[in-house]
Amino acid sequence: MNDNDTTSHEAPWIHAGLPRHTIRDASGTGVLTYSLFTREGRPWADLAWRAPGVDATRCADVLLAPLRGWALSTDDEALALALIDRGARVVRHAHSYSRDLGVSPAASSWAFPEAPGSCRLTPIDRSAEELVPALLAAYPPGHPDHSGWTPEEARHEVARMLAGEVLGPLLPCSGLALEGDTVVGACLVTLREGSPPHGGPWVLEVYRNPAPRYAGVGTALLRRALWLSNRAEPPVLSLVVSDGNPARRVYERLGFQHVGSSRTLELPT
Numbered sequence: 001m002n003d004n005d006t007t008s009h010e011a012p013w014i015h016a017g018l019p020r021h022t023i024r025d026a027s028g029t030g031v032l033t034y035s036l037f038t039r040e041g042r043p044w045a046d047l048a049w050r051a052p053g054v055d056a057t058r059c060a061d062v063l064l065a066p067l068r069g070w071a072l073s074t075d076d077e078a079l080a081l082a083l084i085d086r087g088a089r090v091v092r093h094a095h096s097y098s099r100d101l102g103v104s105p106a107a108s109s110w111a112f113p114e115a116p117g118s119c120r121l122t123p124i125d126r127s128a129e130e131l132v133p134a135l136l137a138a139y140p141p142g143h144p145d146h147s148g149w150t151p152e153e154a155r156h157e158v159a160r161m162l163a164g165e166v167l168g169p170l171l172p173c174s175g176l177a178l179e180g181d182t183v184v185g186a187c188l189v190t191l192r193e194g195s196p197p198h199g200g201p202w203v204l205e206v207y208r209n210p211a212p213r214y215a216g217v218g219t220a221l222l223r224r225a226l227w228l229s230n231r232a233e234p235p236v237l238s239l240v241v242s243d244g245n246p247a248r249r250v251y252e253r254l255g256f257q258h259v260g261s262s263r264t265l266e267l268p269t
């Protein structure tokens, strides 16, 4: 049974400020709570959390029927392994990071961070199409987040991001790196539903042209976003990064704290 009530269950994710849904077994006992989103067109049980005292294998057995074919993300390793045993496929293993600027504000020198060479940083004042070439070059085959998008698919997805249709409206701390008139990097920050660190101001995308002369462009865009977020409400930036992506070290150098790890699974149909 999968009822759509907003539960007051005392789960850790209660503090994420998102409505929670509950999966119940035949006796009506809750075995799992989650927040409902959509991921690549399919329903997505995000921040999935097993009820206390419920065995991971039993939880997996109960949820597979009502969530058949869904995506599910959880930081519960035992539950993830039980689901993998039952045919779920891991689509992402990711680490969550957050920087609380109220506790540790960004340095004022980050107001105008130095960008490599002749690059300059600007607000987002270009069309989706102009953001695509550097995006596709930044995620080549073999990158943990390679999308396989064609240029037209990428343009469509970037247009959705700019329109606020992917994880919330774009925030003004978002920025571009330009060389002449060419976009060589971008940092897209949205206001994600829920509270930090799992919601709130959210780095949806950050990338740069991979040519060595642009090394540091991503860091410069993130410094600018962090500085502009000092006085935002709430003053925080959060993100997730896939396991194996060296960008993780960039975030750690910029003062982002590791706040958890999770797996996203595709449940069997």
Ligand SMILES: CC(C)(COP(=O)(O)OP(=O)(O)OC[C@H]1O[C@@H](n2cnc3c(N)ncnc32)[C@H](O)[C@@H]1OP(=O)(O)O)[C@@H](O)C(=O)NCCC(=O)NCCS
Pocket (backbone or CB within 6 Å): 138, 139, 145, 206, 207, 208, 209, 210, 214, 215, 216, 217, 218, 219, 220, 240, 241, 242, 245, 246, 247, 249, 250
């Ligand atoms: C994340 C990113 C914007 C950071 O940009 P940056 O501040 O200019 O930093 P760099 O890209 O120069 O370096 C980041 C790290 O990745 C490494 N790196 C960069 N390109 C690499 C490549 N092709 N293969 C392996 N490692 C690479 C660098 O050596 C560096 O490692 P270090 O931290 O140990 O020194 C940029 O690396 C990028 O566009 N990556 C691809 C897209 C991406 O993964 N975005 C983040 C999604 S969460």
